[in-house]
Amino acid sequence: MLRYTVLSGFLGSGKTTLLRRTLAAHADGEVAVIVNELAPSGVDAHLIADACAAIVEIAGGCACCDKRPELVDAMRCLLDRHERGRLLSLKHVVIETSGLADPLPIAVAVATDPVLRHHFELSSVVTVVDGLGEPSLGDYPEFNRQVMGADRLLISKTDLATPAQVQALAGRLPGQPGILERTSDAWPTLLDPPRTGGVVRSVQPPDEKAHQHAAGIASMSLNVDRALDWTAFGVWLTMLLHAHGQRVLRIKGVVDAEGLGPISINAVQKVLHRPEHVGSMPKDGRALVVIAHGLQADLVSRSLLAFQQIA
């Protein structure tokens, strides 16, 4: 399976800079890039054209909505070139979204395409946040969705902001955002999948059970103090996504399945990526994070436990 990363972030947040650093560290033809620009023509593709195995530019709209067919075509084109041997070393595709794009429909578009879903596996959704000042969560629903939908948040431009500014920004974001320091050699690479407990920690609010945002999106952490019956959990999760899939942005975390061990769960809206075994449970507990619009945390938690009781 090839893997893909959705690189998101508001306008001017530093997505391309992070991408160039990642490509510089992987200059072996393993990474292809799809660049989505809201403008009819952009410069990002020129900046990275020489550093990656292949580049496809989708300009003049957002890949999360009106340019979604072009995104699917671009992914299929890269797959075709890989299978014909023209991109033989290809292992990873990075989709750099436009600054106003919602990253989750992009991940869903790939995961539900009848061809692509058999060849591509979501690595992670990474969102870059401008360290000099993020747009207000309530004022820009696009930014809100970029933050809430991310597996990993990274704060950029930290050399231009004061440490207090960066710390304050990190405190306003859910989870524990990573810090991108210009002088550091150890930048996180976009290609690392957050498949372990980091998935949970990256979005879990530090001291609240449900973290409510202005746009009505809540991140709730379902703490389960015992191993789950895998059959009942599957029944519950499929039914929840069936009834409320449109309101569920993400479900992610690691569950301790009785007799089977830790299994990672990663759902984007109605689409659930194939659950996988992981080595160990997260250090900070058995938490399943549900990011949804208009669902009550206590009711979701009660429902999960009720289904476990009938197993």
Added chain:
Amino acid sequence: MCVLCADLAGEVHWTERSMQSTTEEETSNEARRRQARFRRVRVVNRILGVYGLSIRQDLSGTQFVVSDAKGAQELARDLDQVWLAADRLAHTTVDPLDRRLLDRLEC
């Protein structure tokens, strides 16, 4: 495709995939799959019963049959299709957050 019933073999749903280790999977894959499917039917029956519906496996053990009390039936290949069939037969959206359902399950 099944030569007897012309059923097109589809993709294996994630709830049907064995999460056992590879070694265990090799030894008794089919038996485990049937056991898990039997347990799944038992759990789903507890839920659908609240809506006046029931579920059973078809004769081949590859599909589910969702029925209402009047005998109307629908075939479903996996749980996603089960819930869609249940919506149609119950004339409502079967909802895991339905307080009436949770009250019954917690009894």
